[in-house]
Amino acid sequence: MDKMKMSSPDLTAANIEKIAELFPNVVTEAKDEQGNLVHKIDFEKLKQELSSDVIDGDESYDFTWVGKKQAMVEANKPTNKTLRPCLEDSVNWDKTENLYIEGDNLEVLKILQESYLNKIKMIYIDPPYNTGNDSFIYPDDYKTNKDQYDEEVGAIDESGYRMFKNTETNGRFHSSWCSMMYPRLKLARNLLSEDGVIFISIDDNEVDNLKKMCDEIYGSENFISKVVRIAKTTSFRGNHFAPSKDYILVYAKSISAVVQFCDDVDNTSQFKKIETTGSRAGEYYRDDIAFYLSTLETRPNQRYYIKCPDGELVVPPGKTMPISNEDGSKAVPVEGDGVWRWEVSQYMNKKDLLVFKETSRSPLLNQYGKQAKWNIYTKSYLKDKQEKGNIPRDVFEGYLNRNGSEELSLLNVPFSFPKPSKLVKYLAKISQSDGVVLDFFSGSATTAHAVMQLNAEDGGKRKFIMVQLPEVCDEKSEAYKAGYPNICEIGKERIRRAGKKIVEETGKTDLDIGFRVLKLDDSNMKDVYYTPDELSQSDLVESISNIKDGRSGYDLLYQCMLDWGLELSLPHETLRINNNEVHIVNDGDLIACFDDKVSEDTIKQIADKKPLRAVFKDSSFATPATRINVDEIFKLKSPQTTIKVL
Numbered sequence: 001m002d003k004m005k006m007s008s009p010d011l012t013a014a015n016i017e018k019i020a021e022l023f024p025n026v027v028t029e030a031k032d033e034q035g036n037l038v039h040k041i042d043f044e045k046l047k048q049e050l051s052s053d054v055i056d057g058d059e060s061y062d063f064t065w066v067g068k069k070q071a072m073v074e075a076n077k078p079t080n081k082t083l084r085p086c087l088e089d090s091v092n093w094d095k096t097e098n099l100y101i102e103g104d105n106l107e108v109l110k111i112l113q114e115s116y117l118n119k120i121k122m123i124y125i126d127p128p129y130n131t132g133n134d135s136f137i138y139p140d141d142y143k144t145n146k147d148q149y150d151e152e153v154g155a156i157d158e159s160g161y162r163m164f165k166n167t168e169t170n171g172r173f174h175s176s177w178c179s180m181m182y183p184r185l186k187l188a189r190n191l192l193s194e195d196g197v198i199f200i201s202i203d204d205n206e207v208d209n210l211k212k213m214c215d216e217i218y219g220s221e222n223f224i225s226k227v228v229r230i231a232k233t234t235s236f237r238g239n240h241f242a243p244s245k246d247y248i249l250v251y252a253k254s255i256s257a258v259v260q261f262c263d264d265v266d267n268t269s270q271f272k273k274i275e276t277t278g279s280r281a282g283e284y285y286r287d288d289i290a291f292y293l294s295t296l297e298t299r300p301n302q303r304y305y306i307k308c309p310d311g312e313l314v315v316p317p318g319k320t321m322p323i324s325n326e327d328g329s330k331a332v333p334v335e336g337d338g339v340w341r342w343e344v345s346q347y348m349n350k351k352d353l354l355v356f357k358e359t360s361r362s363p364l365l366n367q368y369g370k371q372a373k374w375n376i377y378t379k380s381y382l383k384d385k386q387e388k389g390n391i392p393r394d395v396f397e398g399y400l401n402r403n404g405s406e407e408l409s410l411l412n413v414p415f416s417f418p419k420p421s422k423l424v425k426y427l428a429k430i431s432q433s434d435g436v437v438l439d440f441f442s443g444s445a446t447t448a449h450a451v452m453q454l455n456a457e458d459g460g461k462r463k464f465i466m467v468q469l470p471e472v473c474d475e476k477s478e479a480y481k482a483g484y485p486n487i488c489e490i491g492k493e494r495i496r497r498a499g500k501k502i503v504e505e506t507g508k509t510d511l512d513i514g515f516r517v518l519k520l521d522d523s524n525m526k527d528v529y530y531t532p533d534e535l536s537q538s539d540l541v542e543s544i545s546n547i548k549d550g551r552s553g554y555d556l557l558y559q560c561m562l563d564w565g566l567e568l569s570l571p572h573e574t575l576r577i578n579n580n581e582v583h584i585v586n587d588g589d590l591i592a593c594f595d596d597k598v599s600e601d602t603i604k605q606i607a608d609k610k611p612l613r614a615v616f617k618d619s620s621f622a623t624p625a626t627r628i629n630v631d632e633i634f635k636l637k638s639p640q641t642t643i644k645v646l
Contacts, residue, residue, distance in 0.1 A: 007523070008562075010078040065209075071183050072182065074106070079107050081110075082562065087554075091496060093516055100488075103469065105467045109191070111520075116436070116465075117565070119193060120191040120193060121462075122431055123198040125439055188440065197258060203243075204243070222251050228246075233400065262430055271285055283381050284381070287355040292363060292376065300332050304329055304331065305327060308356055313366060354378060356374050356375075362375045398422075414477070414490070415479060415487075415490050415494075423450075424439075435463070438465045441467075444491055449494065461512075470488040495515055524548055524551040553592075554583075572584060581593065582606065584609070591611040591614050595617075598620045
């Protein structure tokens with residue numbers, strides 16, 4: 001039986017494995033800091049394999065900053081930390097599929113790498129804007145101090161003398177912000193599904209740096225848009241212009257897999273006419289969109305004759321005319337020639353959607369090169385338009401900062417500068433994000449509110465994962481005075497109140513307005529679990545159990561779920577078998593028993609349930625013979641089960 005590793009994946013080791021599959025000859029062995037043999041990459045050999053495609057570093061474009069290398073390394077470092085369930089803070093623990101996670105989002109993103117790899121449909125984050133007035137207190141260990149920064153950018157020589165006037169002071173703060181964001185964005189990309197998208201709110205202070213980072217991490221080809229959001233309608237700050245906007249950067253994981261963004265049709269009043277005949281009788285339509293398209297582009301299959309009700313042949317204005325006087329006869333347009341909206345093949349198949357209107361001011365030409373007496377329009381049905389929707393504009397109005405504040409005021413929840421939930425709701429709606437929505441800078445839990453509200457409106461089954469550092473509230477703040485010691489308490493209470501309000505307003509009782517609370521903590525396992533070779537004689541006495549004191553079966557269960565890549569929202573139940581506590585996840589995806597003594601009969605009953613996975617404490621088998629027989633029991637009763645021990 002193998003041991004559970006009880007740590008997040010080592011992404012560097014995973015990358016080495018991928019390279020080894022392509023170029024096994026570039027992988028070599030070397031000793032790590034503990035003296036263990038590990039795989040390493042021989043970069044000289046790798047360069048030889050890619051010799052024609054290797055770029056000299058001095059000749060390539062690169063976005064960099066002081067601390068970038070360490071930030072890149074940090075993204076790949078594994079962590080032994082875990083998430084501990086907190087049932088007392090949760091709502092509808094047994095039924096909900098939503099998660100609220102308290103802790104440093106960098107560690108949390110690492111922990112979620114296997115359970116949510118390629119499973120997140122949409123990410124929205126509103127990170128610190130780095131205005132100089134805000135603070136980001138994430139406990140990363142690579143923020144550069146001023147002396148480190150000066151030395152790395154060349155402001156100070158090796159002897160400590162200043163080489164030139166320091167004009168880079170502000171750059172140090174950009175570097176710290178970039179180093180904070182880079183590993184989080186990199187890890188977040190792994191979690192996105194192939195058709196997933198990420199939306200990032202940001203302002204002018206860091207939007208350029210953020211775009212360069214995202215171009216590098218997500219690929220410039222996967223950039224979708226830089227949306228402008230009107231944040232204020234009145235402002236008395238600023239020198240030359242009053243700042244009134246911020247941005248939302250939008251990236252896909254794979255642009256080719258992303259569905260077309262779709263907005264509601266808001267101009268339904270233009271569809272005034274009612275169809276009276278045919279299969280679409282009774283439907284509303286409009287017929288005032290001209291079929292002639294004025295364009296600077298020459299489109300070879302979109303200039304041709306159309307036959308009118310009286311037999312007249314018409315063509316858009318221009319110099320070239322079709323060769324033969326027949327319906328559908330084509331001409332090759334030159335610059336300045338008008339064209340129709342459709343290619344000739346579409347016209348032949350959809351003639352019934354054209355409407356002919358007699359007029360004395362037609363822009364069209366007849367077969368004699370004279371002004372035609374007809375103009376042509378396309379018929380557009382409201383139902384089709386509503387199903388297809390509109391392409392959203394890249395300027396957002398109606399999502400002001402004050403809307404977010406007013407929203408929280410109605411819930412009686414104090415928080416500074418929240419985004420309005422209808423902004424996030426709109427993003428989820430237009431991107432057709434119907435899966436898991438992640439926000440790892442969740443603040444007051446605006447995203448959770450938006451997901452619940454949108455589900456109530458359209459019947460969706462979206463789930464949310466909120467991640468927030470439990471940043472302590474200032475004792476002078478309204479939040480602290482109202483009884484909220486940290487931001488997480490604000491976010492959780494906002495979800496509770498918003499969910500209750502949504503149910504009261506809609507009358508829907510089948511909405512998922514609950515959430516499981518999980519809190520970041522050190523591993524459930526003692527240090528000796530990860531370094532058994534370093535055991536001393538005194539450690540042997542103390543390590544009768546390699547599990548830390550005070551850790552529950554639920555704590556161990558959730559770390560095992562993470563280790564095995566199971567989603568943390570899966571249903572589970574706890575049974576008693578022969579007085580042993582047995583945890584069953586999702587009807588047998590995992591069965592775990594962490595009791596100190598597990599009898600052979602309990603093992604047999606667990607095997608009878610034919611789980612996909614089973615885990616026990618290495619020290620929990622009632623007798624040495626029981627431990628030896630475990631494999632044989634499962635081979636006989638449930639050969640497909642993978643068994644591991646702690």
